[in-house]
Amino acid sequence: MISSRKRFLRVAVGSVLISLLIGAIVILILGKNPFSAYYNLLQGCGLAPKAKYGGGRSMFTDLSSYIDFWTPMIFAALSCAVAMKAGLFNIGISGQMLTAGFIATVTIGYSSLPGVIAKPLVILIGCAAGMAVGALIGFLKYRFNINEVVSSIMINYIAEYIISFFIQTNFIDPVSRQSVNIHDSARLTFHQIVLGGYKYDLPIGFLLAIIATIVVKFIFDKTVLGYELKAVGANRTAAKYAGIRVGRSIVLSMAISGALAGIAGVTYYLGYFASIQPKVLISTGYDAIAVCLLGNSEPVGIFIASFLIEIIAKGATYMSSQAGLESEIASVITGLILLASACNVFFMGILEKREQERAEKAKGINGPGSGGANAPDTEGSPDTEDRRGGAKA
Numbered sequence: 001m002i003s004s005r006k007r008f009l010r011v012a013v014g015s016v017l018i019s020l021l022i023g024a025i026v027i028l029i030l031g032k033n034p035f036s037a038y039y040n041l042l043q044g045c046g047l048a049p050k051a052k053y054g055g056g057r058s059m060f061t062d063l064s065s066y067i068d069f070w071t072p073m074i075f076a077a078l079s080c081a082v083a084m085k086a087g088l089f090n091i092g093i094s095g096q097m098l099t100a101g102f103i104a105t106v107t108i109g110y111s112s113l114p115g116v117i118a119k120p121l122v123i124l125i126g127c128a129a130g131m132a133v134g135a136l137i138g139f140l141k142y143r144f145n146i147n148e149v150v151s152s153i154m155i156n157y158i159a160e161y162i163i164s165f166f167i168q169t170n171f172i173d174p175v176s177r178q179s180v181n182i183h184d185s186a187r188l189t190f191h192q193i194v195l196g197g198y199k200y201d202l203p204i205g206f207l208l209a210i211i212a213t214i215v216v217k218f219i220f221d222k223t224v225l226g227y228e229l230k231a232v233g234a235n236r237t238a239a240k241y242a243g244i245r246v247g248r249s250i251v252l253s254m255a256i257s258g259a260l261a262g263i264a265g266v267t268y269y270l271g272y273f274a275s276i277q278p279k280v281l282i283s284t285g286y287d288a289i290a291v292c293l294l295g296n297s298e299p300v301g302i303f304i305a306s307f308l309i310e311i312i313a314k315g316a317t318y319m320s321s322q323a324g325l326e327s328e329i330a331s332v333i334t335g336l337i338l339l340a341s342a343c344n345v346f347f348m349g350i351l352e353k354r355e356q357e358r359a360e361k362a363k364g365i366n367g368p369g370s371g372g373a374n375a376p377d378t379e380g381s382p383d384t385e386d387r388r389g390g391a392k393a
Contacts, residue, residue, distance in 0.1 A: 008296050011351065015294070015340030016308065023333040030325065037323040041330075044318030045311050056199045064200040068189050068272045070310040072097070074209040075264035076288035077306050078216050079257045081297040083148075085220060086253035087233035088141070092152025093261045094285030095159040096133045100126035100262035101269030101276060102163045106171065109182030109270055118186040119204060126266030127259045133159075134258015138251035148254065156281060164278035172278075179276040188271035205267035209303075212260065217299040229253050261285070287313070290338035309334060 024034035042048035046063030053061070076093050083090035090096075104125045108118050133155060140146040171179045184191065190202040220226040231239040232249040240246050268284065269276050291309050295301030316330030 012294055012296065016337060019333060019336035019340050022336050026332060027325065027329065032323055032325055037319055037325060040319035040322045041311055041315030044315030047311065056197065058198045061199055064202060066314050067206050068201045068203040069314045070306060071203050071205040071209050072264040072268040072272065072284055073288060073291060073306045073310050074303060075212060075260050075267065076284050077291035077295065077302045078212055078299060079260035079264065080288045080292040081299065081302055082216065082253055082260065083257040084292060084297045085233050086229045086249060087236065088148050088250065088253060090152060090254065090257045091149050092137060092156050093288055094281045095152065095156035096130045096258050096261035097265030097268060097285060098163060098281065099133055099159045100129040100265035103129045104266045104270055105179065105182055105276060109186045113185065115185040119188060122186055122188060122266050122270055123263060126262040130262020130265060131255045131259040134261065135251055135255035138254030142247040142250045160279065160281050167276060167278045181274045182270055186270060187274055188267055203267070203271055205271050208263065213299045213303050287334065290334065290341055293341035294337060309337065
């Protein structure tokens, strides 16, 4: 029989292809060439060459910018996966990103610390801030049985408006109407670094994202903590009787999830960007759910799925300018992938049922009593009739 991972891979690839096909049909209906539009997506991310470039720019300039844009999504989707493994749903990732980004901005971003000190502190503070918010959501779930979806959504709004108030009263840039840009020494991206005559954005966070992917996979596959989180996610009652401290696992899983969301926040607000826009909760936390589902909540799958989803998001602007399409068409394609990903469990169930039926047929043909030369003569025995569905008189 096909393993569950191979079965999921088939369904996931099929989901993406179907989504891209439907997107192509929509583009055709709008009177545009879908092949050119999809090629423009790749060009916008530096995965295909453009016809021409501005001064100091190349295909690798766009690629480095894409990697910088991709990095927060890896952390956000890993955050979602950690919570899902424990049977929880962290829909507050965007709020945790915003909280971590704001606290790191006002404590380190505006300081005069040298980069060798400021950059590690930004990561640590972002991680701690996100962990605190995540742990609070987990504690409310464990102590008062408050649904984590409700509490995380409410905390999203609380964070959004409180942070907006402080930005507009203390840190607003009168020209851009965003927070004042942080110092370059605190930024987690080496912005517009000139190498070989070309400019590049070199994100520190991308190396951390690779390390985080490996560490999360190791925790889930090789450690007692990972086993306990998965056991709690599978069946809390059974986990409790097995001696696992369910409450501790719930709080811990949300704390780890929040920590990853916090790092996503600092790589976004103090990496790809250098400021915070008030009263705006970014969609990265919600798109991370699609990435997590598409990657089957597995770290390696998430790494690959986030690469695909962010191609669509990052390349949308260039596709819009070149193909004459609204950039929102990228959101349509992403939404289709999310819808198809949500149906993965249904399709996997169908495939599993079909494989079981085939296995039972093969067993009936080749198994004992099938009439083979060396098969024992068990015809008419009560056990054989029971196995074949016959009833004893």
